[in-house]
Amino acid sequence: MAIHRNTISKMNKQFAKDVKLGLSETPKNLSSKYFYDEKGSTLFSEIMKLPEYYLTNAEFDIFKNQPLDIIQLLEIHKTSYFELIELGAGDGSKTIELLKVLEHENYHYQYLPIDISQKALDQIENTVAQQLPNKKITPKKGDYFQILNELKNSPFPKVVLFLGSNIGNMEDALANSFLKKLSKNLSKGDKIILGTDLKKEKDIVLPAYNDSKGITRDFNLNLLERINRELDANFDINQFEHVPEYDELEGIAKSRIRSKIDQKIPINSLNLTVSFKEKETIHTEISRKYDDVILEKICTNTGLKTIGKLMDKREYFADYILEKKS
Numbered sequence: 611m612a613i614h615r616n617t618i619s620k621m622n623k624q625f626a627k628d629v630k631l632g633l634s635e636t637p638k639n640l641s642s643k644y645f646y647d648e649k650g651s652t653l654f655s656e657i658m659k660l661p662e663y664y665l666t667n668a669e670f671d672i673f674k675n676q677p678l679d680i681i682q683l684l685e686i687h688k689t690s691y692f693e694l695i696e697l698g699a700g701d702g703s704k705t706i707e708l709l710k711v712l713e714h715e716n717y718h719y720q721y722l723p724i725d726i727s728q729k730a731l732d733q734i735e736n737t738v739a740q741q742l743p744n745k746k747i748t749p750k751k752g753d754y755f756q757i758l759n760e761l762k763n764s765p766f767p768k769v770v771l772f773l774g775s776n777i778g779n780m781e782d783a784l785a786n787s788f789l790k791k792l793s794k795n796l797s798k799g800d801k802i803i804l805g806t807d808l809k810k811e812k813d814i815v816l817p818a819y820n821d822s823k824g825i826t827r828d829f830n831l832n833l834l835e836r837i838n839r840e841l842d843a844n845f846d847i848n849q850f851e852h853v854p855e856y857d858e859l860e861g862i863a864k865s866r867i868r869s870k871i872d873q874k875i876p877i878n879s880l881n882l883t884v885s886f887k888e889k890e891t892i893h894t895e896i897s898r899k900y901d902d903v904i905l906e907k908i909c910t911n912t913g914l915k916t917i918g919k920l921m922d923k924r925e926y927f928a929d930y931i932l933e934k935k936s
Contacts, residue, residue: 668927683918699723758795775804827852
């Protein structure tokens with residue numbers, strides 16, 4: 611189906627630009643940030659409920675069973691007011707467990723979830739309203755660093771949550787740059803709760819990215835379907851397959867999409883035809899697994915220092931507490 615010019619002008623221009631660039635490079639790649647259109651977000655919600663996807667339950671275990679330990683490591687006191695800022699709150703299920711204890715123990719704070727998705731912010735606001743009806747929150751829609759920069763001049767101490775091992779979707783150099791930028795928007799003494807998936811055996815990690823129901827496969831291939839929908843492309847999903855891998859020594863999981871045959875795919879709105887050789891791949895995601903050494907590496911020259919670490923009962927996942935020291 612042809613797309614009219616006025617429809618094209620309303621497209622996500624950055625998405626179009628990144629698709630054209632990524633599929634023109636060698637090797638081909640697509641950014642994992644484009645997984646989360648409406649269908650992709652729905653699929654990821656299903657993934658988080660899968661028995662193989664241990665990450666969500668592992669971090670929930672920490673927030674559910676160790677909230678007082680989190681509070682102690684944050685060195686916050688009932689007599690002082692602070693701002694609890696979350697970057698990408700998701701459904702808020704983990705953070706709610708911390709909020710419940712902060713409310714019960716009469717801490718003085720404001721919760722400010724930040725997200726580019728109004729739908730995500732509405733969801734977290736509804737979740738808080740249902741479980742903590744007396745708690746008013748301050749959702750902020752926009753770019754993480756734009757909002758943090760706006761909040762920087764606030765005189766109150768800050769605790770920033772970046773959970774779900776989202777940091778693991780970045781190469782180490784990019785993760786270091788992210789933490790440097792985050793640190794610049796904080797004041798001395800501010801804290802970060804950084805959720806990280808830990809290095810572990812392949813038999814545990816790989817099924818999280820290759821579940822028995824094939825939902826992760828559908829999530830990955832939805833990137834091609836999104837290009838079909840939004841950029842008038844003609845990817846035949848049946849001619850591609852999801853290829854996950856995990857290097858146990860390095861501690862990095864990767865996802866790729868692999869062409870089953872030699873083929874040429876027109877992307878009409880980009881005036882582009884993409885050629886694939888049989889078994890040629892598109893890199894779509896990295897998921898770094900951490901230990902103390904790797905964590906220290908990505909904190910190099912950020913002004914951040916680890917002051918605490920909490921793990922779930924199986925020691926699959928860790929929430930590191932970082933403090934801005936300079």
